[in-house]
Amino acid sequence: VTERVDVVVVGSGAGGAPVAYALARAGAKVLVLEKGPRHQARDFLHDEISSCRRDFWVPFPEADPHTLRRSPDARAHETNAGWISQCVGGGTVHMSGFFFRFHPDDFRLRSKYGPLTGSTVTDWPIDYATLAPFYDRIERELGVSGDVSKNPFEPPRDGNLPYPPVATHPVARWIDQAGADLGLHPYPVPRAILTAPKDGRQACVYCPLCGSYGCEVDAKSSTLASLLPAAEATGSCEIRPGCMVFDIPLARAGHARGARYLDAEGREREVQADVVVVAASAIESARLLLLSRSGRFPGGLGHQNGQVGKNLCFSTLTKLEGFIPKARLSPARQAELMATAPFVGRAVQDFLHLEPEGETFGKGGTFHLLWAHPNPIYAAEKLIMDGDRLVWGGELMERMHRRFTEGRMLEVEGFSEWLPTPGCGVDLDPHARDRWGFPAARITVARHPSDRAASARLAREARRLLAAVGAEAIETLEVGGETWVLQTGTCRMGEDPKTSVVDPRGRVHGVPNVYVSDGAALPTSGAVPCTETILANALRIGEHLARTGANP
Numbered sequence: 196v197t198e199r200v201d202v203v204v205v206g207s208g209a210g211g212a213p214v215a216y217a218l219a220r221a222g223a224k225v226l227v228l229e230k231g232p233r234h235q236a237r238d239f240l241h242d243e244i245s246s247c248r249r250d251f252w253v254p255f256p257e258a259d260p261h262t263l264r265r266s267p268d269a270r271a272h273e274t275n276a277g278w279i280s281q282c283v284g285g286g287t288v289h290m291s292g293f294f295f296r297f298h299p300d301d302f303r304l305r306s307k308y309g310p311l312t313g314s315t316v317t318d319w320p321i322d323y324a325t326l327a328p329f330y331d332r333i334e335r336e337l338g339v340s341g342d343v344s345k346n347p348f349e350p351p352r353d354g355n356l357p358y359p360p361v362a363t364h365p366v367a368r369w370i371d372q373a374g375a376d377l378g379l380h381p382y383p384v385p386r387a388i389l390t391a392p393k394d395g396r397q398a399c400v401y402c403p404l405c406g407s408y409g410c411e412v413d414a415k416s417s418t419l420a421s422l423l424p425a426a427e428a429t430g431s432c433e434i435r436p437g438c439m440v441f442d443i444p445l446a447r448a449g450h451a452r453g454a455r456y457l458d459a460e461g462r463e464r465e466v467q468a469d470v471v472v473v474a475a476s477a478i479e480s481a482r483l484l485l486l487s488r489s490g491r492f493p494g495g496l497g498h499q500n501g502q503v504g505k506n507l508c509f510s511t512l513t514k515l516e517g518f519i520p521k522a523r524l525s526p527a528r529q530a531e532l533m534a535t536a537p538f539v540g541r542a543v544q545d546f547l548h549l550e551p552e553g554e555t556f557g558k559g560g561t562f563h564l565l566w567a568h569p570n571p572i573y574a575a576e577k578l579i580m581d582g583d584r585l586v587w588g589g590e591l592m593e594r595m596h597r598r599f600t601e602g603r604m605l606e607v608e609g610f611s612e613w614l615p616t617p618g619c620g621v622d623l624d625p626h627a628r629d630r631w632g633f634p635a636a637r638i639t640v641a642r643h644p645s646d647r648a649a650s651a652r653l654a655r656e657a658r659r660l661l662a663a664v665g666a667e668a669i670e671t672l673e674v675g676g677e678t679w680v681l682q683t684g685t686c687r688m689g690e691d692p693k694t695s696v697v698d699p700r701g702r703v704h705g706v707p708n709v710y711v712s713d714g715a716a717l718p719t720s721g722a723v724p725c726t727e728t729i730l731a732n733a734l735r736i737g738e739h740l741a742r743t744g745a746n747p
């Protein structure tokens with residue numbers, strides 16, 4: 196007997212869960228097929244080795260590789276870059292949860308700044324106002340905390356965030372003061388973290404481990420803690436872990452029949468569905484469409500115009516660190532500096548727009564300040580070299596002792612546009628295969644010079660702020676870098692099938708019942724981390740489908 200549901204959703208992260216939630220609430224029978232396991236609170240150990248250095252969140256390249264190259268002529272090497280997660284809840288389970296809305300100009304980059312030579316930059320087919328109510332809903336239904344009234348650059352919105360900001364370290368006041376002296380406007384950074392209990396979930400307990408860790412009290416607003424249980428509570432949604440979808444087969448007249456997958460025991464299965472929603476992360480969604488070949492779509496589902504996998508963007512990363520030594524501070528300031536509160540909690544959006552200069556095109560970005568990640572091995576690794584000389588034994592211990600007791604390491608992370616370029620994308624690697632024998636996703640990175648120029652400007656401004664807060668030995672660690680876990684663009688949303696993969700409702704051009712609802716659909720990367728936008732857009736797509744059914 197072939198299984199039949201109304202809707203099958205591939206992936207349960209930021210792009211999949213809102214669609215499952217919206218449709219299950221509307222009464223559709225929804226099956227979520229998720230490749231990874233479903234973790235419980237007891238699985239979330241505060242252990243750097245298992246969480247950050249093994250394959251707990253993302254696969255080892257030997258088992259399930261991506262491949263990466265920086266020019267179309269190069270042979271790609273195997274990597275785990277570009278994997279966000281593999282578990283129920285996707286990357287939202289172990290994300291840091293810095294949550295921002297895109298700004299109105301992010302939806303109209305091409306018309307605001309004009310076509311840019313060397314970039315396939317485009318306007319979105321929807322505007323900020325269309326997404327605004329879905330941002331509101333996501334912030335309420337997942338639980339987002341912060342105080343955006345302090346951000347003069349916040350996009351238009353109805354009221355503040357639903358939860359007050361997380362408690363911050365005293366250094367936040369230093370940053371506010373230093374920022375004001377420089378004419379900047381640091382504000383409490385929005386977090387997908389509860390500061391009050393909600394629906395059986397606890398408020399944050401202020402352990403320092405958000406990014407790269409799961410939250411054992413469910414204060415982090417992952418889809419695992421929020422939308423997925425709400426979808427299941429309707430009685431209309433099943434989430435099936437351990438299921439790797441490898442094909443979306445076609446039936447009559449170009450409709451998809453459902454999904455073919457390997458279940459948790461490795462058995463091949465098929466589920467038939469009226470609607471298939473692909474939300475496997477930007478890279479993996481493109482891979483799944485490309486793997487889904489048929490007579491009608493010999494190059495892959497929706498790839499009739501060669502667009503699947505094009506326009507891949509990550510987020511351009513800027514990173515700095517500076518050490519605030521306590522030695523020259525008053526005893527009161529020393530006590531403040533060495534307080535153990537984990538959250539610095541300040542973001543700066545004064546540089547969303549830049550005066551065009553050199554290669555920048557006028558778009559800047561956002562940065563936020565945070566303590567260096569408390570992972571001990573990560574900290575030690577940064578201290579093991581003195582120029583070319585390896586430091587070890589007693590000398591390394593001494594260095595580590597000083598690093599943790601003589602002051603604090605303050606970091607800045609900045610996010611700015613990664614302009615889409617014709618050469619940046621995903622296709623199927625002709626050589627590398629995963630452990631089941633399916634071709635791996637091959638990532639080809641090609642950058643636009645403007646990315647680096649904008650990032651360099653952000654770095655300069657962030658450096659001034661760090662210095663004004665009292666940081667010394669400031670180092671710029673990344674300019675124009677890659678944030679592999681923030682990925683967009685590979686199934687671009689647009690009106691024109693010649694230049695996009697899905698229509699403005701997320702439906703694959705030329706295939707009436709297949710949708711893409713994750714980061715893949717976002718036409719540009721924004722000047723903030725993109726997860727809240729993925730969630731809001733997916734909720735929009737899900738509610739549209741709930742209204743129109745399988746035959747909109």
Ligand SMILES: Cc1cc2nc3c(=O)[nH]c(=O)nc-3n(C[C@H](O)[C@H](O)[C@H](O)COP(=O)(O)OP(=O)(O)OC[C@H]3O[C@@H](n4cnc5c(N)ncnc54)[C@H](O)[C@@H]3O)c2cc1C
Binds near residue numbers: 474479725
């Ligand atoms: C350490 C870390 C920190 C982060 N911090 C932030 C942050 O502070 N702010 C922010 O905005 N974003 C952050 N992110 C990024 C955020 O997690 C992603 O933007 C978001 O999860 C992407 O949503 P998605 O639905 O596109 O993909 P995912 O959330 O990755 O979901 C895709 C799901 O599909 C499943 N899947 C893949 N292939 C298949 C298949 N063939 N069959 C079945 N299932 C499949 C995967 O297992 C996965 O669970 C962070 C990510 C990480 C890893």
